[in-house]
Amino acid sequence: MNRRTLLKSAVALAAWSGLPSAPLFAAARANDRIADGEAEPFSFQGLRERARTLATRPYRDAARALPPTLAGLTPHQYNEIGYDAEHALWHGRSDRLNIQFIHAGMGFDQPVRMHSLDPDSGQARRIHFRPELFDYDRVDVDTAQLGEDLGFAGFRVFKAPSLAEKDIVSFLGASYFRAVDGSYQYGLSARGAAVNTYADGEREEFPDFTHFWFETPAPGASRFTAYALLDSPKLAGAYRFVIDCGDDGVVMDIDSHLFPREAITQLGVAPMTSMFSCGGHQRHQCRTLHPRIHDSDRLALWRGNGEWVCRPLNNPPRVQFNTFDDTNPKGFGLLQTHRDFDDYEDVIGRYHDRPSLWVEPKGEWGDGEIQLLELPTTGETMDNVVAFWKPARPLKGGEALAFGYRLHWAARAPVRTDLARVRATLSGMGGFPEGWAPGEHYPETWAERIAVDFVGGRLKEFYDGDIDIDTQLDVSAGRVKDLHVLWVKDLDGFRILFDWYPDSDATEPVNMRLTLSAEQRVVSETWLFQYFPPPPEARRYPSSFPGHWG
Numbered sequence: 001m002n003r004r005t006l007l008k009s010a011v012a013l014a015a016w017s018g019l020p021s022a023p024l025f026a027a028a029r030a031n032d033r034i035a036d037g038e039a040e041p042f043s044f045q046g047l048r049e050r051a052r053t054l055a056t057r058p059y060r061d062a063a064r065a066l067p068p069t070l071a072g073l074t075p076h077q078y079n080e081i082g083y084d085a086e087h088a089l090w091h092g093r094s095d096r097l098n099i100q101f102i103h104a105g106m107g108f109d110q111p112v113r114m115h116s117l118d119p120d121s122g123q124a125r126r127i128h129f130r131p132e133l134f135d136y137d138r139v140d141v142d143t144a145q146l147g148e149d150l151g152f153a154g155f156r157v158f159k160a161p162s163l164a165e166k167d168i169v170s171f172l173g174a175s176y177f178r179a180v181d182g183s184y185q186y187g188l189s190a191r192g193a194a195v196n197t198y199a200d201g202e203r204e205e206f207p208d209f210t211h212f213w214f215e216t217p218a219p220g221a222s223r224f225t226a227y228a229l230l231d232s233p234k235l236a237g238a239y240r241f242v243i244d245c246g247d248d249g250v251v252m253d254i255d256s257h258l259f260p261r262e263a264i265t266q267l268g269v270a271p272m273t274s275m276f277s278c279g280g281h282q283r284h285q286c287r288t289l290h291p292r293i294h295d296s297d298r299l300a301l302w303r304g305n306g307e308w309v310c311r312p313l314n315n316p317p318r319v320q321f322n323t324f325d326d327t328n329p330k331g332f333g334l335l336q337t338h339r340d341f342d343d344y345e346d347v348i349g350r351y352h353d354r355p356s357l358w359v360e361p362k363g364e365w366g367d368g369e370i371q372l373l374e375l376p377t378t379g380e381t382m383d384n385v386v387a388f389w390k391p392a393r394p395l396k397g398g399e400a401l402a403f404g405y406r407l408h409w410a411a412r413a414p415v416r417t418d419l420a421r422v423r424a425t426l427s428g429m430g431g432f433p434e435g436w437a438p439g440e441h442y443p444e445t446w447a448e449r450i451a452v453d454f455v456g457g458r459l460k461e462f463y464d465g466d467i468d469i470d471t472q473l474d475v476s477a478g479r480v481k482d483l484h485v486l487w488v489k490d491l492d493g494f495r496i497l498f499d500w501y502p503d504s505d506a507t508e509p510v511n512m513r514l515t516l517s518a519e520q521r522v523v524s525e526t527w528l529f530q531y532f533p534p535p536p537e538a539r540r541y542p543s544s545f546p547g548h549w550g
Contacts, residue, residue, distance in 0.1 A: 035116035037126025047238040055236040055259035063110045067145035070105035078106045082135030098160040101152045111151025115213040174206040179250035179409040187295040187354030194268025198321045207232035249410030262397040268388030270359045274334045276313040281427040292344045296334035304328040308525035310422040323369040333358035358413040362404035367392035420457035420524035430499035438541040446539040447499040455493030476511040505536045
């Protein structure tokens, strides 16, 4: 009798006798083998007190020198370390979810301690690292150099029983984590907390998730709960993640309790990190065959006063830091709104499949700012965009703060305005009539032409009813000329077209703000844009066509 036949016989016997089926007994034994530590009581309240106590003590960096066999791995070699799916945390116990752990190695030298938590008894058992959990067939690792105290680097969540297929959630490195939508394509990342990301005279700090506890989900459940302890020189924290792994995306309900060890100049709550290299209004920066390269194309804000804001992202010529004051924000996120393959023509990066990330605050967060940091980048391998909420009041050591929020990882944000929305922002040569080109008839003055497309809302009603659309456009420098409001039937929306002329040689960014109104009411979200004038020597038209300047 082979193993498969024996298993079928055991299941049939269990069904006849009314006992739990054999796979559940096997799962219990498998989980006992994986979680091999002594049982200890656990509660979220206890975790909060542990974090509070930790913040009263000097910080101790747990990072350690890795064994040479791991420290010298290349990224390719590191990725070749597999995990034995038979040792997944809930293998045989859950038919919807499973967890595999990520090996330490390369730059991941912070040991992360994992625990299995029985929600019925409230008892947790430590999961110690051991080589038999992993598959080293594709990489040369000297397991004799590895010890039980090595810990793990992180973990990945899979939809069981497809354990060998793509993961849907990943926690790896400091307090970084990611999730996918129905496309199973990773994109931008979130973090547990950000500390002094852009603060004068302060060095940025990256807190670590040092411990995790995983509640065993009920059979058939697509939701599970994980708890985490966060630690860094300035901050300790306790987190509860209720993670719902739906078919169209992942929703994380997060409760965070933060305890500063000392004063923190800039605390980032619900931080997210993304990449914008080129596209749209910065097409000239796309040096490859792809017309767009980005994980996200805009910062979207739903302010506490009800205003909706679209702020297109930039790959700036130099570091840019912007703040957006608010009180009790209703939501914000970094969105990937261009969802067609034709937008990117990228068969490797598949940027059209990358998820958006929306933060939904729970309760009132008070006064503060959404802060946005944009760094220049020459490629697509560096995350150069950071956004987060910063509380207005200064933070002192010994305080206790709590923030609750939901993270929605999906193709689109879970909420949207009834107003007209920004579809796209485009820019190029200006100073001559649309449909023509600069030449002997229009040689005198350089300008940048900017187009903003608005769609949705009641725009078609206004067009069909012959109701005037008014624009409110403000710029912080330079002059605006030749503004046109054009109905584009292919979009069922309006294109706002205008030329911006410099009034000095300055290259400081120019802030632009645009809204649409009809019948004396605002009918669109607010477009906020930051334009970077080229240096004076680049403000010229090409001498011949086709071609471009600069």
